[in-house]
Amino acid sequence: MWRQTLFWVIVSCILFYMTIPAIVVVMTSFNPGEILSFPPNGFSLRWYEKALTYPDFRGAFRTGLIVALISSTLALVIGTSFAFLVVRYVFPGKNLLEGILSSPLIIPHFTTGFGFLLLGAHLNLNQTLTIIIMTHVVLVLPFVARAVYVSLLNIDPNFERSAANLGASPFMVLSRITVPLIIPGMAGGWLVASILSLTEFSASLYVTASRTQTLPVAMYNYIREYTDPTVAAVSALLIIATMLILMAANHFLGLRKILAIDSH
Amino acid sequence: MSKRPFLIPFLVPAILVAVIFLAALAEILQYSLREFIPGSLDVGGFTLDNFARIYRPVYFKAVINTFVLSLATAFFTLILSYPIAFALVRTKVEWVRTLLILLSITPLFTGEIVRTYAWMLVLGTNGFLNTMLLDIGVISEPVTFMYTRAGVVIALVQFAMPVMIIILATAISHINTDYEKAAANLGARPWTVITRVVIPLTMPGIISGFIVIFAWTMSAFATPQLIGGGKVLMISNAIYLQGFSALNFPFAATLSVIALISAFASLALMKLIANRLERQTAIH
Amino acid sequence: MNTNNSGHSVDIVEVTKTFANVTAVHKVSLNIRKGEFMTLLGPSGCGKTTLLNMVAGFETQTSGAIRIDGKDISDVPPFMRETGMVFQSYALFPHMNVFDNIAFGLRMRKLPAKEIKAEVERALDMMKLSGMEGRRVRQLSGGQQQRIALARAIVIRPKVLLLDEPLSALDKNLRLQMQVELKELHQKTGLTTIFVTHDQGEALSLSDRVVVMSRGEVQQVSAPIELYTQPANGFVASFIGEINALPKARCQKSGQDFRFEVCPEISLNGRQPARLELKDGQMVHIFIRPEHIEIAGPRHNGANIVKGNVAAHIYQGTHTQTRVNVPGIGLVELRTKGAAAIDQAPLGSEIALSVPLDEAVILPA
Numbered sequence: 001m002w003r004q005t006l007f008w009v010i011v012s013c014i015l016f017y018m019t020i021p022a023i024v025v026v027m028t029s030f031n032p033g034e035i036l037s038f039p040p041n042g043f044s045l046r047w048y049e050k051a052l053t054y055p056d057f058r059g060a061f062r063t064g065l066i067v068a069l070i071s072s073t074l075a076l077v078i079g080t081s082f083a084f085l086v087v088r089y090v091f092p093g094k095n096l097l098e099g100i101l102s103s104p105l106i107i108p109h110f111t112t113g114f115g116f117l118l119l120g121a122h123l124n125l126n127q128t129l130t131i132i133i134m135t136h137v138v139l140v141l142p143f144v145a146r147a148v149y150v151s152l153l154n155i156d157p158n159f160e161r162s163a164a165n166l167g168a169s170p171f172m173v174l175s176r177i178t179v180p181l182i183i184p185g186m187a188g189g190w191l192v193a194s195i196l197s198l199t200e201f202s203a204s205l206y207v208t209a210s211r212t213q214t215l216p217v218a219m220y221n222y223i224r225e226y227t228d229p230t231v232a233a234v235s236a237l238l239i240i241a242t243m244l245i246l247m248a249a250n251h252f253l254g255l256r257k258i259l260a261i262d263s264h
Numbered sequence: 265m266s267k268r269p270f271l272i273p274f275l276v277p278a279i280l281v282a283v284i285f286l287a288a289l290a291e292i293l294q295y296s297l298r299e300f301i302p303g304s305l306d307v308g309g310f311t312l313d314n315f316a317r318i319y320r321p322v323y324f325k326a327v328i329n330t331f332v333l334s335l336a337t338a339f340f341t342l343i344l345s346y347p348i349a350f351a352l353v354r355t356k357v358e359w360v361r362t363l364l365i366l367l368s369i370t371p372l373f374t375g376e377i378v379r380t381y382a383w384m385l386v387l388g389t390n391g392f393l394n395t396m397l398l399d400i401g402v403i404s405e406p407v408t409f410m411y412t413r414a415g416v417v418i419a420l421v422q423f424a425m426p427v428m429i430i431i432l433a434t435a436i437s438h439i440n441t442d443y444e445k446a447a448a449n450l451g452a453r454p455w456t457v458i459t460r461v462v463i464p465l466t467m468p469g470i471i472s473g474f475i476v477i478f479a480w481t482m483s484a485f486a487t488p489q490l491i492g493g494g495k496v497l498m499i500s501n502a503i504y505l506q507g508f509s510a511l512n513f514p515f516a517a518t519l520s521v522i523a524l525i526s527a528f529a530s531l532a533l534m535k536l537i538a539n540r541l542e543r544q545t546a547i548h
Numbered sequence: 549m550n551t552n553n554s555g556h557s558v559d560i561v562e563v564t565k566t567f568a569n570v571t572a573v574h575k576v577s578l579n580i581r582k583g584e585f586m587t588l589l590g591p592s593g594c595g596k597t598t599l600l601n602m603v604a605g606f607e608t609q610t611s612g613a614i615r616i617d618g619k620d621i622s623d624v625p626p627f628m629r630e631t632g633m634v635f636q637s638y639a640l641f642p643h644m645n646v647f648d649n650i651a652f653g654l655r656m657r658k659l660p661a662k663e664i665k666a667e668v669e670r671a672l673d674m675m676k677l678s679g680m681e682g683r684r685v686r687q688l689s690g691g692q693q694q695r696i697a698l699a700r701a702i703v704i705r706p707k708v709l710l711l712d713e714p715l716s717a718l719d720k721n722l723r724l725q726m727q728v729e730l731k732e733l734h735q736k737t738g739l740t741t742i743f744v745t746h747d748q749g750e751a752l753s754l755s756d757r758v759v760v761m762s763r764g765e766v767q768q769v770s771a772p773i774e775l776y777t778q779p780a781n782g783f784v785a786s787f788i789g790e791i792n793a794l795p796k797a798r799c800q801k802s803g804q805d806f807r808f809e810v811c812p813e814i815s816l817n818g819r820q821p822a823r824l825e826l827k828d829g830q831m832v833h834i835f836i837r838p839e840h841i842e843i844a845g846p847r848h849n850g851a852n853i854v855k856g857n858v859a860a861h862i863y864q865g866t867h868t869q870t871r872v873n874v875p876g877i878g879l880v881e882l883r884t885k886g887a888a889a890i891d892q893a894p895l896g897s898e899i900a901l902s903v904p905l906d907e908a909v910i911l912p913a
């Protein structure tokens with residue numbers, strides 16, 4: 001019995017360590033003063049007001065949202081079709097292409113970002129939305145492809161054969177059978193991709209300019225210049241939004257299933 | 265009628281992305297071989313001078329630092345993640361499971377900046393941790409966490425834990441609980457069951473988790489930048505310094521090439537060690 | 549559905565299929581007649597599914613030709629072949645309800661909605677599934693899923709119905725019931741049908757003709773009765789039903805009398821086998837079914853009697869299978885009605901067996 005208790009005490013301590021930053025951020029965000037203090041000496045929403053009206057943050061949030069939506073959707077289309085090729089077809093250079101497209105998982109983001117900065121300069125696309133989106137597509141593509149790949153492996157190839165047998169052309173098989181069956185994987189992949197794109201920092205720092213900065217870059221710039229808790233308010237909003245999205249995802253898709261954790 | 269009707273339309277976009285990505289990497293390689301013209305963003309002719317500069321102690325130290333910090337982070341991440349992963353897989357209470365998964369996964373999706381900023385609030389001289397410790401009376405002077413390696417590792421470990429937990433939980437969920445029951449049935453105490461049965465059976469997960477976190481930490485940037493504050497220099501920070509303060513793009517590119525090479529080299533090295541380890545544990 | 553769509557013949561001509569280094573199907577030739585119920589029977593891995601897949605167009609043969617109504621269909625893609633296939637796992641689309649599953653093929657043919665509705669209802673009615681239209685396929689029992697898979701395949705009025713072990717996932721009672729329904733369905737529709745199974749009972753009871761395959765090759769193509777009584781070779785003899793294989797015997801022919809010397813001590817009387825011209829001194833294989841061997845009694849006149857010790861009784865309800873160790877032959881199995889043999893010939897006791905060769909299968913060695 002005491003072993004059980006000890007185990008759960010340890011687990012709770014570790015969880016406390018994992019969550020303490022979030023708790024402190026939320027506490028700080030409601031702090032009335034400019035100087036951070038613990039325990040907080042009151043309650044105020046002034047930093048939320050400042051965060052929501054600060055033009056840099058507003059602009060950066062809009063840019064980031066546009067970039068995230070476009071790049072995760074592009075990654076969804078490209079990643080889905082690539083995963084389909086990998087699972088269904090054999091073609092020369094398949095392994096090489098797979099290796100290249102999944103290498104952004106290993107290559108440091110700042111390297112990728114720096115590369116795209118130089119490429120952007122070369123192509124006269126310096127710090128435009130185009131180059132930012134290209135960078136994000138490369139970064140999030142492996143996540144979408146992986147999610148779709150797993151769902152494709154899980155569908156019985158006889159579904160597709162059966163549809164063809166009943167007279168469905170390859171295009172019909174794809175649109176009526178394959179795609180509907182992998183929709184959960186596509187949705188999960190797209191969701192992960194858009195969150196990762198929204199919060200991506202290291203690569204974005206290189207490829208954005210103040211005009212085209214995304215939210216994490218704007219927050220970074222703010223932290224370097226000011227010490228007031230405005231960023232705490234933004235962070236608190238982001239943490240809460242993430243929590244809510246994950247709870248919804250857990251409810252509708254099942255996080256354990258998306259993450260493939262399940263006991264036997 | 266082609267047997268692979270979608271080959272071309274599906275392949276073209278993927279190849280396009282791959283080509284763009286390779287072009288970006290090629291740009292780095294190209295710049296790393298160029299001469300730096302101070303005060304100008306244009307670059308000169310081809311040269312190998314940039315690579316000669318690497319041997320300066322600062323950069324050498326940055327490489328070593330990166331390696332040591334990554335190793336330490338991977339190690340502590342593993343130690344702290346294992347109990348959580350175990351609890352996540354084995355608890356039978358639904359709400360505990362949901363709580364565990366939400367709390368341990370959320371940090372993965374909040375992004376580098378939010379997490380680093382939060383740790384600045386916790387670790388700062390007037391931050392949460394010092395205030396608490398002073399109030400309780402454990403310390404009489406604020407402890408310096410900021411701008412130290414320890415501070416950087418404390419923050420990095422927390423970022424790395426979600427990924428490690430996912431990998432470990434997957435590994436643990438794949439062990440058949442019959443093994444544990446059999447061991448207990450044969451008289452093994454719970455702790456012995458864990459060390460002799462559960463941990464060896466999850467060795468592949470432990471190894472791959474360690475490698476993934478090691479690689480992931482090598483590419484950390486915001487945390488050493490903000491919490492290290494220039495005092496804890498990793499390769500990523502050195503590159504940023506060269507690129508954005510000195511505007512020496514060729515040398516920043518050279519450092520990037522070094523970062524890339526050391527990332528792949530240490531991954532290969534770890535895989536090699538891992539294979540050895542795995543073969544050894546497989547015998548037991 | 550209607551009988552006037554029936555009657556498409558399928559010709560498989562010297563078809564071979566080689567995967568990387570396995571020859572799954574080797575020089576198979578079959579002519580399946582209009583409206584025929586043809587069964588492919590053989591052990592696991594003998595190439596039944598591969599052959600069916602080639603007819604449906606999911607695999608391309610390495611060599612040879614497949615014709616429907618005399619027309620080579622090798623270049624016709626699967627979705628234009630008009631074969632109706634039922635998979636072992638049924639492959640009902642999990643994201644569609646029963647109606648949409650059955651309507652799928654008709655929708656691909658762009659039939660008007662009203663017609664589709666009528667056709668689907670007719671198919672459901674035929675398969676005794678009326679009222680199930682709105683059900684999700686996961687909510688259905690195995691037997692119901694089976695019927696829906698059949699309905700989905702026949703509603704498109706295929707030229708050939710292809711059934712790949714459709715009954716193997718069902719439990720025994722349901723399987724027997726579905727056998728009857730399949731037979732009725734075949735009679736009603738008159739569809740040319742290729743049925744795959746590794747259950748010989750199923751094959752014998754359902755088929756007009758049975759193709760026995762082994763290791764990718766055709767062993768025999770016959771009507772069920774002929775298959776049982778006149779197997780073409782040792783493989784078929786031992787694969788269909790149970791049979792005793794006696795040691796190689798030498799044929800001694802004098803005029804119209806035949807004797808077969810199984811071993812120096814045992815010679816059995818026989819007659820000229822149906823399709824084999826025997827020469828004196830020729831070596832043959834003799835196969836005899838357990839139900840043709842009897843425990844020797846007063847009415848047996850002394851010929852073809854062998855003696856052995858009872859090694860085992862296996863009681864099986866309607867009959868008892870008895871194993872007798874006969875010196876010079878080895879274990880011989882015989883089948884007797886009820887349980888009488890268990891008392892009549894206790895374990896270990898010596899008994900005499902009558903082994904008539906009238907219905908034995910005699911093949912050249």
Ligand SMILES: Nc1ncnc2c1ncn2[C@@H]1O[C@H](COP(=O)(O)OP(=O)(O)OP(=O)(O)O)[C@@H](O)[C@H]1O
Nearest residue numbers: 567568570572591592593594595596597598599746
């Ligand atoms: N796609 C494939 N690649 C390689 N070998 C294959 C492939 N499909 C089938 N085979 C091989 O061809 C042989 C025949 O397989 P097939 O599935 O046709 O057998 P089957 O008679 O249907 O067996 P079962 O009764 O088990 O379904 C087997 O040895 C199998 O391993």
Ligand SMILES: [Mg+2]
Nearest residue numbers: 596597598712
């Ligand atoms: Mg088969």
